[in-house]
Amino acid sequence: MPTSILGQVDDLPGPAAACAEAGAALQCPSCRSSRVAQVLGDNGGVSFVCTARGRSWS
Template structure:
């Protein structure tokens, strides 16, 4: 069993590597429709690079943190 979330992420990335595409989606790729209005339509963005490619992760002590999958910046 992994001793940290980063080891688990590495294991998951290795397990899913063949199923992933060759690169990121182009900027003009169709996006899923978002609900109109309210917090349900809000997009979380990285405070460092502004990317919307953000993952929510659980911290070691049960807290919630976020990681930008574009630049690697993490915050809580």
């Protein structure tokens, strides 16, 4: 298991097709990259990870 999300960046697919079709692709609030993954956060909440910089938010 990698110690950082950055070790897995190249294995991730591009933006979700549904978001791209709707024109509502997620962007990192810090660097504005569209390389964002949606993940389950602590206690079942939803969090996001910028796969370009490794920043996470919810």
